Amino acid sequence: MEVADKLVTMVVALVVFAAVIGLILLVVHLLERRGVRRVAWWFIGPTMLLITVGLVYPALRTLWRSFYDAAGTSFVGLGNYTDIFTSGDQLVVLRNTVLWVLVTPFVATAVGLVYAILVDGARGEAAAKALIFLPMAISFVGASIIWRFMYEYRFYDPDVENNPNQIGLINQVIVWLGGSPQNFLLNSPWNNFFLIVVMIWIQAGFAMTILSAAIKAIPTEIVEAARLDGVSTFEMFRFVTVPSIRPTLIVVLTTIAIGCLKVFDIVRTMTAGQFGTSVVANEFYTQSFSAGNQGLGAALAVLLFVLVVPIIVYNVRQLRKADHR
Amino acid sequence: MSAVQIDTATVGPPKAPGSGESTAAAARRRLSRPWASLFAVVLAVLWTIPTFGLLVTSFRPAADINKSGWWTSFFDPNYTLENYETVLSADSAQSLAPSIVNSIVITIPAVVLPMFLATLAAYAFAWMSFRGRNVLFIAVFALQVVPIQVTLIPLLSLYVDIGVSGTFWAVWLSHTMFGLPLAVFLLHNFMQEIPGELIEAARVDGAGHVTIFFRLMLPMLKPAIAALGIYQFLWVWNDLLVALTFAGSSRDLAPMTVALLNLTGTRGSQWFLLSAGAFVSIIIPAVVFLSLQRYFVRGLLAGSVKG
Numbered sequence: 030m031e032v033a034d035k036l037v038t039m040v041v042a043l044v045v046f047a048a049v050i051g052l053i054l055l056v057v058h059l060l061e062r063r064g065v066r067r068v069a070w071w072f073i074g075p076t077m078l079l080i081t082v083g084l085v086y087p088a089l090r091t092l093w094r095s096f097y098d099a100a101g102t103s104f105v106g107l108g109n110y111t112d113i114f115t116s117g118d119q120l121v122v123l124r125n126t127v128l129w130v131l132v133t134p135f136v137a138t139a140v141g142l143v144y145a146i147l148v149d150g151a152r153g154e155a156a157a158k159a160l161i162f163l164p165m166a167i168s169f170v171g172a173s174i175i176w177r178f179m180y181e182y183r184f185y186d187p188d189v190e191n192n193p194n195q196i197g198l199i200n201q202v203i204v205w206l207g208g209s210p211q212n213f214l215l216n217s218p219w220n221n222f223f224l225i226v227v228m229i230w231i232q233a234g235f236a237m238t239i240l241s242a243a244i245k246a247i248p249t250e251i252v253e254a255a256r257l258d259g260v261s262t263f264e265m266f267r268f269v270t271v272p273s274i275r276p277t278l279i280v281v282l283t284t285i286a287i288g289c290l291k292v293f294d295i296v297r298t299m300t301a302g303q304f305g306t307s308v309v310a311n312e313f314y315t316q317s318f319s320a321g322n323q324g325l326g327a328a329l330a331v332l333l334f335v336l337v338v339p340i341i342v343y344n345v346r347q348l349r350k351a352d353h354r
Numbered sequence: 355m356s357a358v359q360i361d362t363a364t365v366g367p368p369k370a371p372g373s374g375e376s377t378a379a380a381a382r383r384r385l386s387r388p389w390a391s392l393f394a395v396v397l398a399v400l401w402t403i404p405t406f407g408l409l410v411t412s413f414r415p416a417a418d419i420n421k422s423g424w425w426t427s428f429f430d431p432n433y434t435l436e437n438y439e440t441v442l443s444a445d446s447a448q449s450l451a452p453s454i455v456n457s458i459v460i461t462i463p464a465v466v467l468p469m470f471l472a473t474l475a476a477y478a479f480a481w482m483s484f485r486g487r488n489v490l491f492i493a494v495f496a497l498q499v500v501p502i503q504v505t506l507i508p509l510l511s512l513y514v515d516i517g518v519s520g521t522f523w524a525v526w527l528s529h530t531m532f533g534l535p536l537a538v539f540l541l542h543n544f545m546q547e548i549p550g551e552l553i554e555a556a557r558v559d560g561a562g563h564v565t566i567f568f569r570l571m572l573p574m575l576k577p578a579i580a581a582l583g584i585y586q587f588l589w590v591w592n593d594l595l596v597a598l599t600f601a602g603s604s605r606d607l608a609p610m611t612v613a614l615l616n617l618t619g620t621r622g623s624q625w626f627l628l629s630a631g632a633f634v635s636i637i638i639p640a641v642v643f644l645s646l647q648r649y650f651v652r653g654l655l656a657g658s659v660k661g
Contacts, residue, residue: 083531
């Protein structure tokens with residue numbers, strides 16, 4: 030397809046969309062004149078229709094599908110779910126997912142919080158924050174490429190004279206320090222941590238931004254009063270800062286945790302889930318589209334849903350509590 | 355709206371140092387400052403080096419990239435724009451230009467459609483009374499928790515049935531559907547903050563809902579719509595899963611993320627393409643993001659529930 034064709038398609042789509050919306054608004058306008066109530070349905074109609082077709086119906090289909098075998102022909106009950114919790118490969122996937130969800134939120138939030146406090150009120154704060162924040166604007170794919178380059182490994186034999194230069198910075202640093210380079214993405218289970226580093230690198234900026242805003246919103250009187258009482262820097266952090274931003278901390282931790290449950294792009298780009306690095310969201314893709322096991326794929330998707338729900342419920346509850354205070 | 359809602363002003367420039375602190379505290383602060391600053395600088399450097407390294411690499415000749423580390427180029431400078439020329443040129447076989455066009459063609463409607471539909475729906479949920487309003491609104495809110503993985507396969511067969519599979523329509527529709535719940539929810543919250551008297555007054559003056567929507571709501575909601583628009587823009591531009599599922603790997607449809615993923619499959623030997631390509635894909639969202647950061651942060655603070 031030529032560039033012009035693509036652009037024309039896009040303009041056509043926008044015009045069709047505008048026409049549909051124009052029609053709806055015209056109907057609403059005419060109905061209203063005649064005093065007909067319930068014009069609301071014309072406003073929410075398109076949204077409800079799209080949500081039903083795009084989310085509700087497919088979700089139910091997938092749930093149903095998860096009780097069928099790979100070909101989708103015979104009913105296997107909870108068979109796919111049993112597979113997830115008993116087969117060795119799938120248990121590795123579960124272990125990795127747990128690793129992602131436990132490690133990433135806490136490390137990313139800790140880094141973000143420490144950095145937010147360190148640069149708070151410092152000269153050049155905005156620039157300092159932008160440096161940490163920038164990875165957020167980079168796609169997961171872009172970030173993964175950046176880190177694959179950091180981890181890049183060149184064959185190395187300590188007994189040979191002329192080893193090739195390392196072009197990945199981390200391995201070069203190891204060589205400078207007298208060690209031998211590692212193929213970071215190959216050795217399970219450690220390679221999982223090297224993948225997690227990418228997510229931490231991206232999410233720390235998110236945590237920092239939100240926590241920084243929360244810290245700045247702590248009333249000055251509280252901080253001043255604590256200062257007059259002569260609390261140390263650590264006490265200030267422990268007894269003033271952290272309690273004041275607790276609700277925000279929870280939001281940040283849970284948001285990153287949910288992101289980790291759904292992480293797909295990073296695993297796909299770094300290792301494609303090989304070498305024992307797959308996670309639920311990636312395994313779903315592999316099973317559904319490459320391995321041809323749609324039943325198991327569906328069960329993994331449902332599992333993802335089941336794992337996300339409690340985190341969100343907890344999050345919403347905490348927000349409610351904070352609102353009532 | 356939520357506990358983390360913070361005035362945009364506080365996110366902006368640093369505030370002046372406190373004037374009322376005790377001398378002892380001030381002294382202690384001054385003592386710990388150098389260490390704090392050093393630590394902050396170390397973190398900032400650690401966070402920047404990976405991107406910087408790839409950026410430097412993208413300006414090095416392909417042969418050099420595979421021979422030596424990017425840091426050596428500071429002592430032996432040899433830079434070129436060749437990688438970018440290869441990536442951007444219209445006719446080279448290794449060009450990423452088609453996928454850049456695809457990214458743009460995918461993103462614009464995938465932002466405009468859900469934003470407009472969500473604003474309409476949010477208006478009705480916030481300012482019109484109709485039967486089942488609360489139940490439907492809660493349903494929309496609750497649908498945010500559905501991971502898109504759950505929907506992909508049935509949607510794909512649906513697209514095949516109606517004949518839009520393998521076209522931009524499938525990608526636009528999907529992004530619109532997936533973006534709606536969060537957008538409706540957040541815009542509804544913003545809308546409720548607009549004083550009801552304004553709408554009452556307009557209605558007394560004989561304005562219908564269409565007039566109120568265009569004359570009153572859209573102008574007042576500009577910041578919220580901007581924030582969410584940026585969010586949706588970044589989401590769509592950076593998306594891999596939806597594009598991979600519905601657009602596949604064809605040069606006619608695949609956006610930059612998919613094109614770059616395909617390049618990584620070649621065992622990293624093409625770093626000259628990957629590095630330049632990655633930066634082309636980064637530059638557009640980065641510019642949008644940095645220039646509209648203020649709005650975006652506000653949107654983030656309001657929408658931290660989305661995953």
